[in-house]
Amino acid sequence: MEEGHSHSDAHSAHKEGFWRKYWFSTDHKVIGLQYGFTALLFLLFGFGLMLLMRWQLASPGVEIPLLGALTPEMYNQFGAMHGTIMVFLGIVPLAVGAFGNYVVPLQIGAPDMAFPRLNMASYHFYFWGGIVMLSSFFVPEGAAKAGWTSYPPLADIETMGQTMWLWGMVLLITSSLLGAINFIVTIIQLRAEGLTFFRLPFFVWAQFITAFLLLLAFPPLEAAGFLQLADRLLDTSFFLPSGLVTADGPLDVAGGGSPLLWQHLFWFLAHPEVYVLILPAMGIVAEILANNTRKPLWGYRLMVYSVIFLGFLSFIVWAHHMFITGMGTTISAFFQVTTMIISIPSVVILSALMITLFGGSIRFNTAMWFALGFLPMFGIGGLTGLPLGLAATDIPLHDTYYVIGHFHYVVAPGTIFALFAGIYYWFPKVTGRTMNETLGRIHFWGSLAAMNGIFFPMLIQGLPGVSRRLFDGGLTYSFSEGVLHYNVIMSVSAFVLLLFQLPFIINFFMSIKRGKKVKKSNHWEATTLEWSAAPTPPIGHGNFATIPTVYHGPYEYSVPGHEQDYCPQEVPIALPTSDTAKSVES
Amino acid sequence: MQIPYEVTARPDTGVNNAKLGIWLFLASEVMLFGGLFAAYVFLRIGADAWPGMMMYGTETMAERADQILNVPLATLNTMILIASSVTMVMAWASLKMDRFNRYKLYMGLTILLALGFLVVKGFEYGDKFDHHWYASTNNFLGVYFVLTGLHAIHVTGGILVNAYFWGPGTKLWKQGTARDKAHFTNRIEVAGLYWHFVDLVWIFLFPTIYLI
Numbered sequence: 001m002e003e004g005h006s007h008s009d010a011h012s013a014h015k016e017g018f019w020r021k022y023w024f025s026t027d028h029k030v031i032g033l034q035y036g037f038t039a040l041l042f043l044l045f046g047f048g049l050m051l052l053m054r055w056q057l058a059s060p061g062v063e064i065p066l067l068g069a070l071t072p073e074m075y076n077q078f079g080a081m082h083g084t085i086m087v088f089l090g091i092v093p094l095a096v097g098a099f100g101n102y103v104v105p106l107q108i109g110a111p112d113m114a115f116p117r118l119n120m121a122s123y124h125f126y127f128w129g130g131i132v133m134l135s136s137f138f139v140p141e142g143a144a145k146a147g148w149t150s151y152p153p154l155a156d157i158e159t160m161g162q163t164m165w166l167w168g169m170v171l172l173i174t175s176s177l178l179g180a181i182n183f184i185v186t187i188i189q190l191r192a193e194g195l196t197f198f199r200l201p202f203f204v205w206a207q208f209i210t211a212f213l214l215l216l217a218f219p220p221l222e223a224a225g226f227l228q229l230a231d232r233l234l235d236t237s238f239f240l241p242s243g244l245v246t247a248d249g250p251l252d253v254a255g256g257g258s259p260l261l262w263q264h265l266f267w268f269l270a271h272p273e274v275y276v277l278i279l280p281a282m283g284i285v286a287e288i289l290a291n292n293t294r295k296p297l298w299g300y301r302l303m304v305y306s307v308i309f310l311g312f313l314s315f316i317v318w319a320h321h322m323f324i325t326g327m328g329t330t331i332s333a334f335f336q337v338t339t340m341i342i343s344i345p346s347v348v349i350l351s352a353l354m355i356t357l358f359g360g361s362i363r364f365n366t367a368m369w370f371a372l373g374f375l376p377m378f379g380i381g382g383l384t385g386l387p388l389g390l391a392a393t394d395i396p397l398h399d400t401y402y403v404i405g406h407f408h409y410v411v412a413p414g415t416i417f418a419l420f421a422g423i424y425y426w427f428p429k430v431t432g433r434t435m436n437e438t439l440g441r442i443h444f445w446g447s448l449a450a451m452n453g454i455f456f457p458m459l460i461q462g463l464p465g466v467s468r469r470l471f472d473g474g475l476t477y478s479f480s481e482g483v484l485h486y487n488v489i490m491s492v493s494a495f496v497l498l499l500f501q502l503p504f505i506i507n508f509f510m511s512i513k514r515g516k517k518v519k520k521s522n523h524w525e526a527t528t529l530e531w532s533a534a535p536t537p538p539i540g541h542g543n544f545a546t547i548p549t550v551y552h553g554p555y556e557y558s559v560p561g562h563e564q565d566y567c568p569q570e571v572p573i574a575l576p577t578s579d580t581a582k583s584v585e586s
Numbered sequence: 587m588q589i590p591y592e593v594t595a596r597p598d599t600g601v602n603n604a605k606l607g608i609w610l611f612l613a614s615e616v617m618l619f620g621g622l623f624a625a626y627v628f629l630r631i632g633a634d635a636w637p638g639m640m641m642y643g644t645e646t647m648a649e650r651a652d653q654i655l656n657v658p659l660a661t662l663n664t665m666i667l668i669a670s671s672v673t674m675v676m677a678w679a680s681l682k683m684d685r686f687n688r689y690k691l692y693m694g695l696t697i698l699l700a701l702g703f704l705v706v707k708g709f710e711y712g713d714k715f716d717h718h719w720y721a722s723t724n725n726f727l728g729v730y731f732v733l734t735g736l737h738a739i740h741v742t743g744g745i746l747v748n749a750y751f752w753g754p755g756t757k758l759w760k761q762g763t764a765r766d767k768a769h770f771t772n773r774i775e776v777a778g779l780y781w782h783f784v785d786l787v788w789i790f791l792f793p794t795i796y797l798i
Contacts, residue, residue: 112589114603181610189591189603219614220621227625230732235722238629238732254724256638261628265621 026116027541031123032102033430038127039094043416044501045134046085049078051494057473058491072471076145077137077161079469083148084165087273088172089130091415095280096176096214097126099422100183100207102430106530107201109192109548109570112541114185122178129171136164147469149266152239152259156231157246166229173222176214183211192529192570194550198304199569201528201554202297205304206283209311210276217272217315224265231257260325267318275314277411279307281374281418282349288371288425289353291526293360294565296555299352306345306352313342323391324398332391339389346382350375366440370421373448374414381409384459399469402462405455413451420447420504428523429530432537433515439507446500453493457486525566528554532568593769608776612783615740619787622736623794626729637726640719654719655730655796656710663706664792670699671785674748674778681771686759689774693752696781700745707738730795737791740784747777 025031055062056070063069070078105113113119136143144165146155155162187208191200200208227238235253239262242255290297297303319327319335353375362368384406387393397403420443428434461483466474473487474480521536533548548570556567567573595602630636640648648654677692714720714727721731751774759770 114589115607116589177611177614181607181614184610185603185607188599188606189596189601190589215610215614216617219618220624223618223621223625226736227622227732230721230728234720234728234731236728236732237722237725238625238728254722254728256629256633256725258628258632261625264628265625268621 024120026112026120028101028105028113028116028119029430029538029543031119032098032100034123035093035097035101035126036099038130039090039098042085042130043090043094046082046090047498047501049082049085051498053078053082054491054494056471058487060472060475070471073142073145075471076147076469077143080144080147080150080165081133081137084133084144086411087148087277088169089126089133091277091411091419092176092273093126094419095277095415096183096207096210097123097179099203099280099284099419099426100179100210103426103530104183104204104207105186105190106429106534106538106543107204107528108187108190108195109529109533109544109550110186110190111543111547113182114189115182118178118182122175122182125171125175125178129168129175132164132168132171136161136168139164149270150228150262151266152228152231152262153241153244155228155262156239157251163229163232166225166232169225170222173218173225176218180211180214180218183207184215187211192548192550195529195569198301199550199553201283202286202300202303202307203280203283205307206279206286209307210279212311213272213276213279213314217269217276220265221269224262224269227265228262260322260327263322263325264319267321268315271318271321272314274407274410275310277415278378279310281378281415282307282353284418284422284425285353285371285374286356287526287528288367288421289356290555290557291425291524292363292365292368292371293356294363294557295356295360296553296557297352298355298358299348300553300555303349303352306348310342310345310349313338313345317342320389320394323394329391336390340386343382343386343389350379350382365424366435366437366444367421367425369441369444370417370424373444374417374421377409377413377417377448377451381406381411381414384409396465397462399467400462401458401466401468404468405458405462408455408458412455413448417447420444423508425524426530427511427515428518429536429538431512431515433511433517434523435511435515436507439503443500443504443507446503447497450493450497450500454490454497457483457490461486522568525564527556527566527568529569533570593765593772602772604772604776605779608779612779615783615787619736619790622733623790626733626794629725629729633725638724640724640726651726651796651798654726656713657796659706659710660792660796663703664788666699666703666706667785667788670696670703671782673699674781678771678774678778681759681767681774684767686756690752690756693748693774697745697748697752700741700748703741704738704745707734733791733795737784737787740787744777744781744784748781751777 022030023034025034052064052067052070053075055064056075061069101113101119105111133143139160141159141161143161144150144155144158146158146162150162150165187200187204227236230236231238231240237253237255237257239259240251240253240255240257241259244251244253244255286297286303317335317338319331320339323332323335357372384402388397388403388406424435424440461474461480464479464483466477466480466483470477474484518536521534522531523536524531526532529548529550534543535545550569551572552567552569554569556562556569556573558565559567559573562573589603590596591602592604593602595605599606637648637651637654640654673692673695677689677696680686680688680692711731714731719727721728755773756770758766758773
């Protein structure tokens, strides 16, 4: 709610020109920033919900200042909304909406997105989807409580907050559909002269595949959302089995539906969604690693093929989230196999990024530190996922804190670190100023330690089987006795993490006004078009004085015989004399 | 600032931006209705009886969908929609031949046919309500109402778009330059692609829900 008010309040005071320029803008860069600011606020809000929950888990029943003791209903609301907000309102809009919008047109030499007004619409659908989600906290009996997965039959018989959740999701899905169409058309149609598909920066490839995932995976969830809305508003029983009894007695519905149907439709979206969360992050890390090792990305084509393969495969792994639903061993066997196969392209990409480091003369700046932090953290996240992909090991671990630890390693110190890296890396592009390096390093090392303090104990807690949804953190279960003390470590780490975000927030706002001005447009001496062809900071609509022509691949760093250690894409590689060229070849 | 390939096709891809965009949108629509059809299959496989315990006529238990649903009316609606797809193509072809009045006629017909479809649909729904058959009665009727309802929303969306291009949207054509005319013609083509898709969804819905 808070950003909704601050936005509309701040804007109503100004005249129409201001509205048009900053609120109803059709410039991809302004829309990218709108996405960025809104998503960062949502991330902070979702983080706040998590802090309240962690308070409760470390000290069950102890009153929180100003708020009082958490009730189980509030805890469930916070849990459901933390997941929803982080995934659909925080990370995806930041990774795709903000970075994709701002950087992709610049990197491909386009004057704007292919459909600028559609782009504006998709931001506004996102914004209002977020407002609907947040306002659901204020309806009778509060926001959705059925988890971010909204499993029926619980979600079907939930209070009004669940209906709000569904309407919010319909708006968010519309937003990402419009955005996905826009990205794909832009990348296919508006590439500059000479920028063939295999000359696209890896970040653009990652966004391209991500857009396809959003385009094709979200509609089935929309279908499921409509069916659940019908269940709630028209009293159908698509997801309600016959003979369901609640605390208020037998449910007065026709029955004959299937809760499992929701899970299939939901995970058909939500597994590709995992790759929507991770691919843009890999793209950002690839850009930063190549730039700061001053080397070409190792195995660029291999990475592109891997990301395409990964995109296809992500549509046929969804039921590995459903091993304990009793859907049958044959189906489980199929999804185990596809799940094991999909780990191959992820490992290929991660290995290629690691090998890129080998033999490079690495520049350690904050962006690079975050990108380097991404590699092992995503590695832990990925490897801890393997036991969950096999039915035999998944059954005891299902719905425990082990699962929570696993996917948070992927998304929090994984994706969020990559997003921070992107902010530090492209900040000079947006503002013409750099962020403070000292504060940046405090931010990095503090966050790295705190994140591991939160998420590693979760992996340990999950092994004896502490469930992810316990209001008291496992206090009443004897099997959690040995691991209960980790709750305190995790919660303290969570507040430490908050503390270490302060340098970032200070740094961010201070650098906008007071940061060191960049001396030249191409501050990082990068090769991709957004740095070399477009001015820094970019001027309004139009991006380029003249649309550049591209002569070679995206990562021509340290070309032997070339006088600089980088060769921008719009400059042909011209070796000094034919003699040196020959001597290089031999 | 001019976005490239708004009207003319990009040489190496062979399409303009809007046409690629609408095809992508239709791909997502395929997934939307695909999800719904999949849900239908899933529910029907798990059901004890389909259409379920429902009386039709006086005392007989319904055994087939066509005993509950009105197949003649749905057949009529199928023909109405196919006819509207034909007039939609004629509207686009008229623009290609630079015959604007013909365009107005055919586009007007398309809109009227689509409205006719909704009126027939309304009668069908009304008849079900008279029998006290609602979406909540059982999953057979739930699927019927939700799937045809979502399709009807798509029809309504198409009517709104086409009405815009029949009325205020024609301003672009009337500006009169060759580029404007080409641009307007492209828009009608894109609207037509959407309209044919809505038609196609019905072609799948009709046998799936009414006949089998």
